[in-house]
Amino acid sequence: MNQWIAVGALALMGVGIPLGMIAVSSLIRPSVPEQGKSSTYESGEIPTKSAIGIQFNIQYYMVALLFVVFDIETVLLFPWTVIYQPALESGVGLMTLLFPMLVFIGVLVIGLVWAWRQGAVKWARSEAATRRKTEHNS
Amino acid sequence: MIIEALIGFTFLAALVVMLAPDEYAGRLAFGLSLLPVVGSLYMWSQFDATGNALLEGGSLAFETQVPWLTAAGYQIQWFVGVDGISLPLIVLATVLSSLAILSAWTPIDSRQSQFFGLMLFMEANLLGVFTALDFFLWFVFWEAVLVPMYFLIAIWGGPRRKYAAIKFFVYTNIASLIMFIGFMALVFNLDVNTFGLPAVAVALRSGGLSGAFGLSPTALKTAAFAAMFLGFAVKVPVVPFHTWLPDAHVEAPTPASVMLAGVLLKMGTYALLRFNFTMLPDVATQYAGVIAIFAVVSVIYGALLALAQQDLKRIVAYSSVSSMGYVILGLVAYTQLGVGGATFQMVAHGLISGLMFMAVGVIYNVTHTRMVGDMSGMADRMPVTVGILVAGAFGYMGLPLMAGFAAEYFIFQGAFASSVIPVAPLFTAVAMFGIVIVAGYLLLAMQRTLFGPFRLETDYEVTRAELHDTLPLMVLLLCTIALGVAPDIFFTMIKEAVTPILAIGGGA
């Protein structure tokens, strides 16, 4: 009736094409079951373990989280720095301009200090990691 | 202010006793409960109200009216006051509470501070019920009475106490709910902006009700009357809504039974008088015949049930059903003597049933049985208690010069002359026949248990009762005789308070 039909058609196509491809290929491909096909692909190496159960050190996540926080901080800081000088010149007060950003950074700093003190960036503290390392060395 | 002081003091006393050590709780509670007695007697001496609290031309004693909050355009107030109907009941409530606390010293042997605290808490709420003149305030007190009674039965009761307590709680709560809805239906379709009972009563009597829910005003009135009657009838109790009563009474500890029969049942008849018969006299008179049938059936059926019991407490419990039937009959008569006598009977029955329950309790304390077949000849061992019990029983049967006689005489005379009940003389005659049955079962039970050679089937040493056990009995007996000899000490004010109620109902 109206332009919504186009949207519907697009959705239909979007779902239909991949499903169709899978269906067609499963129909026409030869089926040769072989053990090697079900093993994990590791650049030609023979896999030593299953991927399930490999544990990364939790510290990786901690650092990643801190990184994301400061990444977002940058996103907010950047436009602020760009308008900072023009805004000052057009007569916006220093407090109005500076204070909110200081509060924002202050909040982040409190978080960072807290995380630091809690040992979030202290490397390889976990017993499991230490044990694995010593096992590897011996 | 004295009403607030009394209620506040009693609540405070309940709290104090609740926190007191178990050993002193009973003595402390009794001491504290004397002050409300003195207070209520002082109120009596200063009583200056005229007319009915709810109707035009009446003035209240000790009135306080303070706005509390506004709900959906309706004013809720702290509104208390006393008239000739409520004052005798207040005196009854304070005196009986005090004596019940005294009588609880012996039988209650665990968690005393909680027990006596709950008794005082109940007394405070009872005072509230009989003084509150705002529907909400009244309803809060009305419901709050249930909570302590539930615990009193459920904790200190007999073997089937949990069942009895739940049954009591559920019956009376559902009844309250039905009554509540009935009253709300009236108020919401009335041109008033308050839940104050006087305003509602006056508006209802002057016919300011509009129809609702597709019902005409008359039909709505009738439906609300039925809902409220049902709600209160459970409390009274009127046959066939009485089945919770024997269970509750038998399982309840004696002091709780005393309060239950002596004061809590009166809440039902008091509310019937205040709400149904004062506010909706036209419906009451129209269906007077039906209500009279309920009343007479309660009288006869209750008495017959009592006749069939073996448990002394059950006998007294069922006889309460019978006695409350007289009250209903008196109320529906719509004559001064009938309604006044019914109010008087509330007090008289409160005293006498309290006396009977207490006396049975004293006997139970020493014999540990209440079964008629388990004992005989108790008169030899406990002359004082038995003497008072016999006197009380005669009071029940309507011996002249005792309160029961006066009350029943007023009621019968009032009912006989009623122009409202169809074939009033017949109803009266049938109800009077109830007295014969009462005499029958009481004499039979007493003859088998109290007289004859001594025999007891339980292994307990029978000793004389302590003074603090028999003292409340004596006090109650004296009160009963005093009211019988000089009923006018209450009856004058009662008559004055009930007369305005009859203005429409009696004449119509």
Next chain:
Amino acid sequence: MVVYPDWAALAPALALAVTGLVLLLIDSVDPDDSRPGLLAGTAVVGTLVSLGYAGWFLASGTGQVDGGTGAISLYRDALVVDGMALFFQAVFAVVTALVCIASYDYLKERAYQAEFYSLVMFAATGMAVMATANSLATAFIALELASLPSYALVAFLKHNRGSVEASLKYFLIGALSSAVFAFGISLVYAATGSLLLADVASALSALDGGLTGVAAIGVLMVAGGFAFKTASVPFHFWAPEAYEGAPAPISAFLSSASKAAGFAVLFRVFTTAFPLDAAGVDWMLLFQVLAVVTMTLGNFAAATQETVKRMLAYSSIGHAGYALIGLAAWSGGAPGSVENGAVLGASMAHLLVYGFMNTGAFLFVALAEQWDVGRTFEDYAGLGSRAPMASVAMTVFMFSLAGVPPFGGFFSKLFLFAGAVDAGFWWLAAVGVVNSTLSLYYYSRVVKALWVDDPVGEFELGGTPTGLYVAVVFAAVGTLLLLPGFAPVIETAQSVAAALVP
């Protein structure tokens, strides 16, 4: 007189946020939680400051129509401080204070205490902002700010499988409903071109047919998002699990404050952004159905439970059903009219009373957990004589929750049902009354166990945790005082509710 800047009106929320940060600082200085009293004390002081601000603003008329400045709009209308926001902020502050006092004992000898309190503070901040949210975007952000700490708090007992499992369920359903909520917002935005509630309302009214369907689906999805936060059908599945698995103070926090926060934003969004005649969907009918289903399901499920905590969890769902009556029977009358406030205000007052009695009930469960007496009704037998004070308090909570007259819960339910009858929805009130009657059954089971039943075996209570006792007794006193003191509460609630629709 000092003229305060506009943003000072956010003081109740700011106080909570600052307290959270201060707690983190304390923890940075002293990472070993060696001074639990200081942590709990800081948290309690922070919540009391927040409560003080909210109470002061309410009393002095800040943001209110009567004797005040009218609603204060902040940050280009993204936030608004009005009477309703302050009312709810007061509720959150009270509940949070009770929870913090009680947690002092509950957390004894446990690790990560500072984190616990600061997470509670941040969640409370989120709730306080939810109450002020005046745009769908801030509503979403605030809702997430309240939810994310809650997920962590539910899993606080991380060596307890029940706690972790509860948290995961809570998180998954939370994520799902957030997605639904965000999708709903985007559809509403697509139809109206704005996220600000007032602009959404005017754009909806000006909508000429074509996009009404889109908007209607958006409205439905937004309702779904709020149903999660308020633990209403159909997003209620998480509630029994989360409340049962979580530490009991957190159950109290979630079932009282978090639920109230959901209702705060629900009330504001639906009454101001989605006008009944233009929303494309009769959301009153929707909430009528939800209210009836929620209260019936909650109450019937509660009646069949064996453990007290789970019973309370289901009863909390039931109470969400009662509170929904506020919207289900909303009059939708002329802007600013008194009728608008009647039933909505009653619902808000119910949430306040509920804040006291339900928090108290869960804290009693915390007390029982502390004593290690067990979880079922039978395990509570005989507590009445061992711990009379706390048991009296619990009795008050149970009767009040059931709506038995001498307690605060009676009036709030009464006003709610009376409001529904007044608005012409007597059948809603009837269902509510029937449910309340049913609820008396399972609430009285607790009372019966406490006072009447004889204990199965001998047991000793290990001491009396002062903080928990104080919190429980305080909640009981609050529940009792709300009976005589109900007048200012209901009057405030109804007037601020009436002012909600400008």
